[in-house]
Amino acid sequence: MSNVDSLYDELLSTFPEDRISRDEAILTSYATDLSSPPGVATLPTMVVLPKTTDEVKNLLVAANRFKVPVVPMSRGANIAGLALPKKGEVVVDLRLMNKIIEINSDAAYALIEPGVTHQQLSLEAKKKGFINHLPTATGGGSSVANALMRPSGNLSARWDPDPVLALEVVTPSGDIIRTGSASFENAGWRARYGPFPDLTGLFTCSYGTLGIVTKVAVKLIDRGEEERLLVTKFDSFPPALEYMKLIVRRNLADSVTFWNWVWNLFHELMASKLQKLPPEMLKEDQKTPPPGMPFGIASARLSGYKEVIDAQEKTCIRLARELGGDYMPPQEVEATHPGTWAYLNSYFVDGMHLKPGEESTMRAALWLPGWLINAEPSGVLALEKEMWNFAKKEAKPPYMFRALPFNHAREFFFAFVILISGSLEEEKDYMLHLTSAYTNLYHELLAKHGAIMFRFRQDPTYFALTGPYGELLRKIKNIIDPNNIMHPGVNLF
Amino acid sequence: MSDGIKLNEHLYNFTTRCVRCAGCTFGYKNAEFEAVCPIYKKFNFFTYSLGGTAQLARALHEGRIDLTESMADMLYHCTTCGACGEMCAEVDFPDTMEMQHELRARCVELGQVPFAHVITIEGLKKDDNMMQKPKAERGKWAQGLKVKDITKEKAEVYYHAGCRCCFDEELWPMARSAVNLLKKAGVDVGIAGKDEVCCGGRAFEIGYQGEFTKYAESNMEMLKTAGIKTLVTSCADCYYAFKVLYDMAGKKGDLEVLHITEYLNRLIKEDRLKLTKSVPVVATYHDPCHLGRKVEPWIRQEGKLKGGEIYQPPREILNSIPGLKLAEMRRIKENAWCCGAGGGAIDAYPDFALWAALERIDEAKSTGADVLVTACPWCKRNFTDALKENNSTLKLYDIAELVEQAL
Numbered sequence: 001m002s003n004v005d006s007l008y009d010e011l012l013s014t015f016p017e018d019r020i021s022r023d024e025a026i027l028t029s030y031a032t033d034l035s036s037p038p039g040v041a042t043l044p045t046m047v048v049l050p051k052t053t054d055e056v057k058n059l060l061v062a063a064n065r066f067k068v069p070v071v072p073m074s075r076g077a078n079i080a081g082l083a084l085p086k087k088g089e090v091v092v093d094l095r096l097m098n099k100i101i102e103i104n105s106d107a108a109y110a111l112i113e114p115g116v117t118h119q120q121l122s123l124e125a126k127k128k129g130f131i132n133h134l135p136t137a138t139g140g141g142s143s144v145a146n147a148l149m150r151p152s153g154n155l156s157a158r159w160d161p162d163p164v165l166a167l168e169v170v171t172p173s174g175d176i177i178r179t180g181s182a183s184f185e186n187a188g189w190r191a192r193y194g195p196f197p198d199l200t201g202l203f204t205c206s207y208g209t210l211g212i213v214t215k216v217a218v219k220l221i222d223r224g225e226e227e228r229l230l231v232t233k234f235d236s237f238p239p240a241l242e243y244m245k246l247i248v249r250r251n252l253a254d255s256v257t258f259w260n261w262v263w264n265l266f267h268e269l270m271a272s273k274l275q276k277l278p279p280e281m282l283k284e285d286q287k288t289p290p291p292g293m294p295f296g297i298a299s300a301r302l303s304g305y306k307e308v309i310d311a312q313e314k315t316c317i318r319l320a321r322e323l324g325g326d327y328m329p330p331q332e333v334e335a336t337h338p339g340t341w342a343y344l345n346s347y348f349v350d351g352m353h354l355k356p357g358e359e360s361t362m363r364a365a366l367w368l369p370g371w372l373i374n375a376e377p378s379g380v381l382a383l384e385k386e387m388w389n390f391a392k393k394e395a396k397p398p399y400m401f402r403a404l405p406f407n408h409a410r411e412f413f414f415a416f417v418i419l420i421s422g423s424l425e426e427e428k429d430y431m432l433h434l435t436s437a438y439t440n441l442y443h444e445l446l447a448k449h450g451a452i453m454f455r456f457r458q459d460p461t462y463f464a465l466t467g468p469y470g471e472l473l474r475k476i477k478n479i480i481d482p483n484n485i486m487h488p489g490v491n492l493f
Numbered sequence: 494m495s496d497g498i499k500l501n502e503h504l505y506n507f508t509t510r511c512v513r514c515a516g517c518t519f520g521y522k523n524a525e526f527e528a529v530c531p532i533y534k535k536f537n538f539f540t541y542s543l544g545g546t547a548q549l550a551r552a553l554h555e556g557r558i559d560l561t562e563s564m565a566d567m568l569y570h571c572t573t574c575g576a577c578g579e580m581c582a583e584v585d586f587p588d589t590m591e592m593q594h595e596l597r598a599r600c601v602e603l604g605q606v607p608f609a610h611v612i613t614i615e616g617l618k619k620d621d622n623m624m625q626k627p628k629a630e631r632g633k634w635a636q637g638l639k640v641k642d643i644t645k646e647k648a649e650v651y652y653h654a655g656c657r658c659c660f661d662e663e664l665w666p667m668a669r670s671a672v673n674l675l676k677k678a679g680v681d682v683g684i685a686g687k688d689e690v691c692c693g694g695r696a697f698e699i700g701y702q703g704e705f706t707k708y709a710e711s712n713m714e715m716l717k718t719a720g721i722k723t724l725v726t727s728c729a730d731c732y733y734a735f736k737v738l739y740d741m742a743g744k745k746g747d748l749e750v751l752h753i754t755e756y757l758n759r760l761i762k763e764d765r766l767k768l769t770k771s772v773p774v775v776a777t778y779h780d781p782c783h784l785g786r787k788v789e790p791w792i793r794q795e796g797k798l799k800g801g802e803i804y805q806p807p808r809e810i811l812n813s814i815p816g817l818k819l820a821e822m823r824r825i826k827e828n829a830w831c832c833g834a835g836g837g838a839i840d841a842y843p844d845f846a847l848w849a850a851l852e853r854i855d856e857a858k859s860t861g862a863d864v865l866v867t868a869c870p871w872c873k874r875n876f877t878d879a880l881k882e883n884n885s886t887l888k889l890y891d892i893a894e895l896v897e898q899a900l
Contacts, residue, residue: 019537025564026538028552029545034512039555049537076513076539095515096537119519120526140514367510423502424509 003066004045004088010066011048014058019049019096030091033078038428044071044085051096053168053176053214060212060485061174063090069485072208074114074142081458082149082207086489092212094142100124101215107190109165109217114144119353121218130220131155131227131303131351133163139353144216148204149455154255154301154348154404155221157248161407162204165192168215169203172481179203182217189217202476207456208487210480221254224304227349230313231328232320233294234258237384239323240298241403241412245377246319249409252312253300255348256404260296261289263400264340266419271339277421281398287388297328297340301348367420367427369434371441372413372454377405379449380412386445387416394437396420396430413454460491498553498560498599504592508551517543517577520828527824529576531831531849540567543577543592550596565605568596570845573698573836575786579827589787590698593836597700607841610699617704621690624660632686634658634665640672641683643719648683650675650756651721653735655728656691657870663877664870667891671727671753674893677900678765680756682725685715694734699837709734709744716748723749725756727893729783729869730835732803737788752784753893754868758806761813761896768899771816774888776895777862778807778819779853779876780829781869789827802826807868807892814899820860822853830856832867834875850879857887864888866895 001009011020021027022045031041045068050056063070068090073083075095085091098115105128110121119139122132134143134151147163156162166180166189177183179200181191192200203210230253234240240258247253259267265281280290289295300316302309317327334341346352375383380403391399399418406413418434420427439459445451446465453462463470477484477493484493500508518530528534532541539545546568552558571593578589600606616625634654641648652675658668675682693708712735716724726732732752739745760766784803804826811819824830833839833849854876857865865887867873876889 021538023563024558024561025549025567026540028558029538029540029548031557032548032551034510036509038509039557041552041555041557047538076515076544078513093539095539117514117519117526123525138512138514138516140512140516140519423506425505 003068004090007062007066007068007090008046010062011059014055014062015048015050019051021047030073030085030093033081033084035079035081036084037432038424042085042087044089044091046090047093048090049093049096053170056092056170056212056214057174057176059092060170060172063485064172064174064483067483067485069488071487071489072212074145075117075140077138077141080455082456082490084489089489094212097214103128103130103220104188104190105129107188108220108222109190110220111189111215111217112143113215114142114213116143117141118143118146122351122353125220126223126351129223131223133159133219133221135351136347143218144213147216147218148213149207150205154257156407157255157405158251158253158408159219159221163219164200164204165189165217165219167200167203167213167217169211169213171211172483172485176214177211205456207490207492209490209492210477210486226306226309227301227303228309228313229330229344229349230300230302230316231330231333231344232298232300232317232325233296233328234298234320234323234325235295237296237403238381239325240296241377241380243298243320243323243325244403244405245409247300247316248405252316253302256298256300257402258296258298258404259340259402260400261293262286262398262419263402263417264293264297264337266400267343268337268339271342277398277419281419284397286391286397286399293336297333297337298325299344299348367424367431368417369420369431369438370415370417371438372415373442373445373451374406374411374413374454375449375451377409377412379451380414382449383414383445383451386449390437390441391416391418395434414451456490456492458491463492498550498596500550500554500595504550504595505554507592508547508554511544511547513539513544513548515539515542515544517581519580520576520824521580522828524824524828527828529580529824529828529830531572531574531833531845531852532570535845535848536570541570543581546571546592546596550592553596560600560603560605562605565600566607568593568600569607569610569699569836569841570838571836572782572831572833572838572846572849574782574831576782576828576831579786579789594698594700597698598702599700601700606700607837609841610837613699613837613840614696614701614704617691617696621708622656622660623691623695624656626660629687631659631689632684634662634668635672635684635686638669638672640676641681642686643683643721644685644688644715646683647720649681650683650723650725651716651719652682652684653692653724653726653728653731654684654689655726655731655870656695657730657874658728659689661870661874664873667727667870667873667893670891670893670897671725674757674760674766674896674900675725678760680760683719688715690715692731692734694730694738695837697734697738698835705738706742706744709739709742713739713744713746713748722747723751725751725753727753727868727870727891729781730871733783733787752803752806752868754784754803754807754810757893757896758810761810766896766900768814768896770899772814772895772898773816774864775818775820775860775862776811776864776866777822777857777860778811778825779822779832779857779865779867779872780804780826781867781872782829782831782835784868785826785829807866810892810896811866814895817895817899820862822856822860824856832872832875834871839871839875846875847879847882850875851883854879854883854885854887858885862887864890864895866890866892868892
């Protein structure tokens with residue numbers, strides 16, 4: 001009897017048969033995600049659906065005893081292969097752990113399980129006057145997973161990049177650990193660390209390699225009396241960058257994002273029913289926008305008391321103009337960029353994912369390989385230049401970029417995305433070429449500009465660059481998970 | 494591995510672009526994040542969602558796996574209610590259920606079909622109906638109605654009863670009410686009696702596309718011979734078949750296809766049916782999938798984003814009944830929870846179908862309604878069984894039966 005068979009037999013005494021499966025039909029759907037090239041997939045040996053922390057504990061203790069590796073999967077969305085199994089691994093699908101345990105209005109946080117979706121949390125938060133820290137994430141995605149991996153959302157500008165406060169994690173030995181203030185009985189989930197070291201942080205960006213996180217307290221943001229979208233336009237990126245640095249550093253906006261014109265046309269595409277890319281998006285000179293269209297826009301979210309927002313808005317407009325940009329009144333944005341206006345309002349003001357029917361089915365004809373990094377503000381202009389050179393050498397139009405102050409104004413998130421239309425089979429070689437180019441690029445950008453990969457892309461050579469930091473983490477990993485059963489396939493350790 | 498299943502290009506592209514968010518399983522608008530996918534809610538694994546099915550289809554297309562009995566079993570549990578296609582922004586198929594229909598057609602080719610469906614199709618081939626009943630009994634439901642037979646005399650409007658209404662005696666009243674109402678409104682209506690044949694829609698949904706084509710051609714030939722320009726039916730499945738599937742197959746021609754709720758609503762508005770008697774009940778309305786989500790996308794392809802679905806006519810009818818108070822459930826219209834009978838589930842997986850119906854009945858009760866109204870014989874059959882199962886006092890009516898009470 002193999003170890004997997006033994007594990008299965010043991011788990012059958014814990015899990016009802018309808019929450020554990022070795023059926024090929026079930027396993028197959030867990031083998032691929034958006035990142036999977038055609039024909040490439042590895043089936044897990046088993047999929048388990050726990051409902052409680054105790055079930056997770058029983059599962060991990062057994063898996064550890066039989067030395068069977070496990071892959072935690074919060075629920076989706078999965079676009080980068082981080083929850084895909086390698087040979088012999090068990091997928092622990094956490095989608096049934098989907099309770100919002102508490103929304104603490106007083107302390108502005110929510111205690112949630114990993115199967116809770118962004119939309120689920122956003123809806124509940126909204127009812128109580130809050131916005132989810134992660135307004136731009138996919139509605140069906142897991143708030144816990146995204147929060148643990150650093151949020152892709154934009155409220156990190158004013159309030160800081162990490163929405164995670166305290167958490168509960170189950171380790172392979174079966175310990176159920178609560179971190180931060182939650183380590184004490186009755187102290188609540190309000191604080192990430194203190195008076196002792198930040199153990200919460202150890203489990204962030206660990207991608208399931210140290211344990212399975214079963215509860216997280218995530219910060220919520222008070223919506224204030226009023227929420228507003230402020231749009232300014234710029235003819236190039238440098239003044240927009242200065243504008244973003246200023247208004248965030250001086251707390252004039254909750255967040256601000258710069259979108260180049262191609263990205264704005266992409267928003268239009270999403271809101272339309274067009275079946276083909278408009279020709280202007282495919283033009284060779286991607287640096288020059290079509291006539292009458294700004295090079296890019298900066299969209300800022302303002303919230304709070306009306307009087308304060310009025311003053312903030314006025315000041316932002318003045319700053320934009322002093323830097324050579326200009327204000328775009330809502331009527332103008334709505335008239336010239338209706339799709340962009342709808343998209344920005346939905347995510348940045350309402351904090352909700354677009355609804356079915358409001359997003360274009362055009363998405364079904366696109367691939368969006370992305371290159372996501374963080375860098376200090378001083379390095380961002382060099383990154384923009386590097387990106388144009390990269391695009392000219394390696395990519396076909398259209399390509400688009402956006403940038404935003406991420407960690408207050410201490411660093412910028414920079415996303416460069418290549419938009420591919422056509423079938424995966426036709427574009428397979430191009431996709432693989434870009435993937436390979438990205439891998440090299442991450443190393444180059446780190447060496448040249450100190451720009452760091454935003455999320456781990458399963459490149460073990462990247463972790464190796466961290467020196468003693470990485471070595472210490474390896475030692476910690478060996479203590480927590482001596483049999484290396486926790487998501488070894490993700491190549492972090 | 495075999496290379497037995499190849500998807501067309503747009504279906505394969507769809508499978509590769511799923512981000513596994515399972516957004517296809519949740520409602521929106523007034524039912525945001527409420528479950529709308531019966532199989533996903535019942536069986537929990539991602540596999541049972543449209544996204545999961547897409548990953549499975551992708552693996553089959555890429556030759557990584559072969560179609561097995563277990564996979565077919567999973568695919569056939571789907572009630573093909575269309576909620577996933579409504580919810581997922583990635584779906585852009587003329588037929589929302591194209592993925593499921595395509596896979597089922599391949600299941601038929603490869604002989605991986607639930608035994609219950611094999612029996613049903615054998616019955617269809619022998620007796621032209623999906624109920625495994627002798628074709629000679631088809632016209633019994635209309636005995637004593639004194640309605641024209643379009644195979645013998647001319648009529649302006651053809652009323653198609655459908656297999657379920659024809660052979661399920663408990664459902665005869667809904668068809669009889671419909672015909673009575675049409676006659677009372679002065680409509681020149683006729684039926685085909687024992688010569689009526691199955692629309693073929695359910696055969697299409699369980700993967701027997703050849704049988705569907707045969708019955709589409711047979712029906713259109715009969716209607717052409719009878720000079721029929723307008724078809725009315727009380728069956729949501731038949732409506733979907735004549736309205737959408739026949740059109741997609743290029744068989745519909747100029748035939749006007751109306752569901753009884755559309756036609757009754759028209760007659761009430763034209764004052765040809767006067768609802769004067771009070772029916773003092775609190776009613777809640779269940780939207781049949783085949784009148785809503787499954788009809789809408791096809792219209793979208795004709796250039797209109799919305800409008801094909803039949804959501805308003807039944808509600809307008811109910812609101813025009815004196816004394817009746819309409820209490821809506823949370824999951825209505827696009828978000829409606831399937832009764833569980835669709836896509837052949839009622840035949841192959843009756844326990845599952847019953848489970849889905851019981852969930853809907855609980856939701857109906859939560860509105861405070863004492864009457865559950867629907868507009869489809871398959872829904873009515875399944876709800877009837879579910880109500881018996883939990884000894885509910887909730888009364889169940891087809892909409893035509895309630896209208897008749899108000900005359």
